[in-house]
Structure formats: C-alpha cells, structure tokens
Amino acid sequence: MTIDNFGTKASQASHDNSVWRWWRGAHLATLSSQAGTPAWGWLPQGDLLTHGDQIAWVGPSTESDAALQHLLTAPERAALDPIDLHGLLVTPGLIDAHTHLVYGGHRAREFDLRLQGATYEEIARAGGGIRSTVAATREASDEALFNAALARARTLMADGVTTVEIKSGYGLSLAHEARCLRAARRIGQTLPITVRTTSLAAHALPPEFEGRADDYIDAICQWLPQWHAEGLVDAVDGFCERIAFTPAQIERVFHAARVLGLPVKLHAEQLSDSGGAALAARYAALSADHLEYLSDEGIAAMAAAGTVAMLLPGAYYFLRETKLPPIAALRAAGVPIAIATDHNPGSSPTLSLPLMLNMACTLFRLTPEEAMLGATRHAATALGLGHSHGQLRAGHRADFALWAVDHPNELAYRFGERAGRGVVAGGQLITA
Numbered sequence: 001m002t003i004d005n006f007g008t009k010a011s012q013a014s015h016d017n018s019v020w021r022w023w024r025g026a027h028l029a030t031l032s033s034q035a036g037t038p039a040w041g042w043l044p045q046g047d048l049l050t051h052g053d054q055i056a057w058v059g060p061s062t063e064s065d066a067a068l069q070h071l072l073t074a075p076e077r078a079a080l081d082p083i084d085l086h087g088l089l090v091t092p093g094l095i096d097a098h099t100h101l102v103y104g105g106h107r108a109r110e111f112d113l114r115l116q117g118a119t120y121e122e123i124a125r126a127g128g129g130i131r132s133t134v135a136a137t138r139e140a141s142d143e144a145l146f147n148a149a150l151a152r153a154r155t156l157m158a159d160g161v162t163t164v165e166i167k168s169g170y171g172l173s174l175a176h177e178a179r180c181l182r183a184a185r186r187i188g189q190t191l192p193i194t195v196r197t198t199s200l201a202a203h204a205l206p207p208e209f210e211g212r213a214d215d216y217i218d219a220i221c222q223w224l225p226q227w228h229a230e231g232l233v234d235a236v237d238g239f240c241e242r243i244a245f246t247p248a249q250i251e252r253v254f255h256a257a258r259v260l261g262l263p264v265k266l267h268a269e270q271l272s273d274s275g276g277a278a279l280a281a282r283y284a285a286l287s288a289d290h291l292e293y294l295s296d297e298g299i300a301a302m303a304a305a306g307t308v309a310m311l312l313p314g315a316y317y318f319l320r321e322t323k324l325p326p327i328a329a330l331r332a333a334g335v336p337i338a339i340a341t342d343h344n345p346g347s348s349p350t351l352s353l354p355l356m357l358n359m360a361c362t363l364f365r366l367t368p369e370e371a372m373l374g375a376t377r378h379a380a381t382a383l384g385l386g387h388s389h390g391q392l393r394a395g396h397r398a399d400f401a402l403w404a405v406d407h408p409n410e411l412a413y414r415f416g417e418r419a420g421r422g423v424v425a426g427g428q429l430i431t432a
C-alpha cells in the first residue's frame with residue numbers, strides 16, 4: 001500500500017486498536033537517543049511497527065523481519081499490508097505546548113499601532129491588548145469560537161503537529177472561560193490529536209473587576225474547582241507581570257491548583273523580572289514560559305525543580321523584543337528547553353511550529369537538534385507527557401510527522417516552506 005491510497009482505509013480502521021501497521025522505507029529521526037547513539041536518534045533506513053495507537057517497534061529496516069516474527073502471530077503477519085513511505089523523513093509528531101487557540105477577533109490594528117511606535121505594554125494599559133480580545137471572545141458564539149479554533153488546530157496539524165496545549169484566558173469569567181475550555185476539549189474529540197487544556201483565567205483583569213485584582217483572584221480560586229469538576233482543566237497557568245498579576249496573586253491561584261492536584265505553569269519574565277520563574281519552580285511547575293528577563297536565581301530554581309524553559313521565539317520576534325532569554329545559562333544549568341508557537345492574536349499570530357524551529361535557531365541560537373527536541377521530547381515533558389509522547393519509541397503513542405526532506409537539519413533551515421506531507425496521529429494517517 002502506498003500513502004496515497006491509505007487515507008480511507010485509515011479512517012475506517014482508526015478506532016481499531018488491534019490493527020498492526022508496518023511503515024517502511026523512511027529516514028527516521030527518533031529524537032530518542034540514548035548515550036552512545038547518533039544525534040537525532042538517526043536511522044537512515046528505518047521502519048516502524050504500530051499496533052493501534054501505539055508504537056510497537058522502531059528500528060533499522062534490516063531488522064524489521066525479525067521484529068515481525070517476534071511480535072506478530074502468523075495470521076497477523078499474513079494480514080499485514082505494508083505502507084511504503086518512499087524515503088520521506090519521519091520524526092515524532094510535533095508538540096505545540098503553549099498556545100492560545102480559542103479566541104474571537106484579531107488584533108491587526110494593534111500591530112499597526114506598534115509599528116508606529118506604541119509598545120505592547122502601552123496598548124495593554126490603554127485598555128487594548130488582551131482586553132480587546134476578551135470583548136471579541138465574549139461576543140462570539142460557542143460555534144464560532146470552536147470553528148475558528150478548529151481551523152487553527154488543522155493548520156498546525158498540516159505542519160506536523162499531533163499534540164497541542166490550548167489555554168483559555170480570553171473569557172475571564174466563570175461562564176466564558178468554561179466556553180473556551182469546552183471548545184478546546186471539543187478539538188481533542190474532533191481531531192485525532194492529543195489536546196491538553198490549561199486554565200489561564202489569571203491572564204488579565206476583566207473590566208468588571210477594574211481596580212479589584214485581589215477580588216478577581218478570589219473569584220478564580222472559587223471557579224477553578226467548578227471547571228475542574230467538569231473535566232475541563234489539565235493544568236493552571238497565569239501571567240505574572242507588572243501589567244497583569246503580582247507573584248503574591250499568582251501564588252494564590254497556584255495554591256488553589258495544588259489543592260485540586262493540578263500542575264501549574266507560568267507566563268514569567270516576559271517583559272520584566274518579577275521572580276515568576278522561581279515562584280513557578282517552588283510549585284514544581286511543568287514549565288515557565290517566555291523568560292526573556294529570567295535571572296540567575298530563576299534559572300537555578302528551575303534547574304532544581306525540573307521545570308522546563310518554554311521559549312517562544314514568535315512572541316520575541318513579533319513584539320520586536322531585543323533582550324534574549326539567557327540560553328547559554330539555561331543550557332549550562334541543564335534546564336530542558338522547549339519551544340512553541342504561543343499562537344495568540346496579540347503577540348504571536350503564527351500557526352507554524354516549523355517556522356519556530358527556524359526562529360529558535362536564528363534568533364535564540366539553539367542548534368537545529370535542540371530546537372527539534374524543544375518541539376518534541378522536551379515539549380512532551382512540559383505537558384507531563386514525557387512517558388508517552390515526543391519520541392519515536394516502542395510504547396509511545398503512534399504520533400509521527402512525515403517530511404519531504406532528507407535530514408532533520410533541514411526542518412530548521414528552511415523557513416516559510418511547507419515541507420510537511422502529513423502526520424500519523426494515534427496510528428491514523430492524515431495526509432497534508
């Protein structure tokens with residue numbers, strides 16, 4: 001079977017977890033290197049065996065016959081219809097571990113104002129910025145919110161993404177945040193990708209709480225158990241910044257998350273150093289995100305807590321930030337580095353994670369392999385999914401991306417080019 005005629009069969013069999021598939025003739029970058037194995041987990045001639053939505057075996061093509069003998073019964077082997085990947089590059093499915101996909105409207109006008117000299121902070125203080133998206137989000141119907149976010153998720157998938165984290169944060173009330181989180185959950189039920197939802201109610205102060213930030217934090221602490229009880233929340237985030245919330249306010253939200261057993265993460269040190277990363281690390285945060293103004297103390301705290309540094313080159317670029325996150329110090333401290341699109345209408349309206357691979361290298365000087373680890377293996381860790389996602393490895397979910405390039409170096413090297421040829425998500429092939 002070739003990949004060109006596989007689409008219909010795959011969808012017929014997509015929910016059958018007993019189906020074996022043999023994916024042959026690819027270049028594999030497993031991103032699963034152990035000590036002593038080549039960079040990228042590189043296998044120039046490799047095959048994969050998947051069983052339902054899991055990877056059962058990955059290895060050199062010369063060893064796949066032996067693996068088939070070992071893992072499959074004779075009738076299963078007889079029924080197997082190999083899928084020829086024609087020398088495409090196969091990597092783990094990309095993981096976009098920081099997005100704000102659910103919102104109404106856009107902020108092109110604000111982009112224009114910033115080009116004329118207004119800063120992101122000035123626009124936010126004047127009532128624009130996040131608040132203007134909150135107004136547009138509250139006005140949008142459930143269906144409109146869902147359909148716009150679904151189209152965005154499909155665009156990410158066409159560029160190799162099989163797992164996406166989706167934050168709320170543009171509803172900012174009990175009902176509107178719930179609507180956004182439900183839209184995010186529905187994306188995970190509609191597409192074969194993994195969706196992790198994050199409550200970002202502590203994103204900005206809604207107008208009805210003007211001058212009463214502490215009351216709004218109290219409200220979030222009361223609402224959180226209700227969103228959690230509805231199964232809408234996998235993690236809790238906040239925006240710790242002089243235009244958003246103080247460390248003390250964020251800490252109250254983190255405490256409420258801890259009571260519910262929910263992991264936390266934080267938008268920290270994006271525009272100034274508020275000590276947010278160290279606070280997040282004290283709560284064993286999955287990640288601290290942005291980090292342009294991160295201090296040495298913040299780095300040490302993150303290293304000790306195992307908190308991932310989530311770098312967002314799209315927001316750095318789009319806000320024309322000039323202060324770089326402390327990459328060399330993060331590297332030296334052994335802090336795992338992830339990268340994401342941070343897709344949102346204000347600071348990073350991009351839907352291309354491969355473009356972020358390029359920007360992570362050109363702007364932040366990550367190596368191409370570090371950038372790719374940041375969008376796969378370390379991104380999985382940042383979502384608490386390191387055991388099951390982000391590597392081509394037996395026992396991991398059968399999520400991979402197919403690329404029309406010879407070597408994974410090229411994914412960070414090319415920019416603005418669509419090299420993706422489809423994804424396999426939970427064992428199901430979706431061609432681009």
Ligand code: NIG
Binds near residue numbers: 239267345348
């Ligand atoms: O990750 N920093 C805060 N939140 C978003 C931007 C939100 C917006 O401007 O709408 C971010 O950059």
Ligand code: FE
Binds near residue numbers: 098344
């Ligand atoms: Fe963000």
